[in-house]
Amino acid sequence: MIRFQLELSRLRRLILEMGADVEDNVRDAMKALERHDENLAAIVERRENETDEREVDIEEECLKLLALYQPVAADLRYIVGVLKINEDLERVGDLSQHIAERAMAITRGGEAPGDVDLARMASKVTNMLARSLEAFVDLKPEMAREVRAGDAEVDAIHRQHISILLEAIKARPESADVLLNVMHISRHLERIADHATNIAEDLIYMAEGEIVRHK
Numbered sequence: 001m002i003r004f005q006l007e008l009s010r011l012r013r014l015i016l017e018m019g020a021d022v023e024d025n026v027r028d029a030m031k032a033l034e035r036h037d038e039n040l041a042a043i044v045e046r047r048e049n050e051t052d053e054r055e056v057d058i059e060e061e062c063l064k065l066l067a068l069y070q071p072v073a074a075d076l077r078y079i080v081g082v083l084k085i086n087e088d089l090e091r092v093g094d095l096s097q098h099i100a101e102r103a104m105a106i107t108r109g110g111e112a113p114g115d116v117d118l119a120r121m122a123s124k125v126t127n128m129l130a131r132s133l134e135a136f137v138d139l140k141p142e143m144a145r146e147v148r149a150g151d152a153e154v155d156a157i158h159r160q161h162i163s164i165l166l167e168a169i170k171a172r173p174e175s176a177d178v179l180l181n182v183m184h185i186s187r188h189l190e191r192i193a194d195h196a197t198n199i200a201e202d203l204i205y206m207a208e209g210e211i212v213r214h215k
Helices: 002-035 038-069 073-109 118-138 141-171 173-208
Strands: none
Touching: 002 038, 002 073, 002 118, 038 073, 073 173, 118 141, 118 173, 141 173
16 A cells, blocks of 8 residues: 555645645735736736646546545545545635736726725635645644634624725715725635635544534
C-alpha cells in the first residue's frame, strides 16, 4: 500500500495548491475593489479558468483512487472529504471572479457607502478560509469548529450591509446600480464564508467520522 499512500500525499498537495490559489484570488479581487484596479480584476477573472481545470483534475484523481484501491475507514473518509472540499474551493473561485466583475463595475460607477465595510468583512472571510485550510493541513477539528462558529458573525455583517444599502437606494435611486453591485459583493463574501464553513465541517468528518453539518 506504499503506492496508495504516495498517491494520497500527491492528492493532498494538489488540494492545498488549489486552496492557496483560491485564497489569493479572493484577496486580489478585494484589492481590485479597494484600489479601483481594473487590470487586477481582469487577472482574477483569467485565473479562475485555472481553478476550474484544477477542480476537474482533482476530481479525476479522487475517482481513480476510489476505483483502484477501494479504500475503507479513514482513507475513504479522506478521499470523500477531498472531493467535497474540491467542490467548495471551485465555488469560492467562482465567487472571487464575481467579486472582480462587480469591482470593475463599481470602479466605473462610483463608491460604496462609508458605513458598508466590505474590507472588514473580507478580512474575516479570508481568515475563515485560511483557517479552514490550515485545519485540513494539520487535521485540527477544534480549529475547524472555530471556523464554524465564525460564520454567524459574517452573516450578521451581511444583514447589516443589506439594511444600509436598501436605505441608501431609497435615498439615492440614481446610484442604485453601484449600490446593488456593493450588495452583491457582500453576498458573495457571505457565500465564501459558507464554503469555508463547509470545508471545516468536512475536516471534522475526515478526522472524527462525525457529520456536523446539520447540528
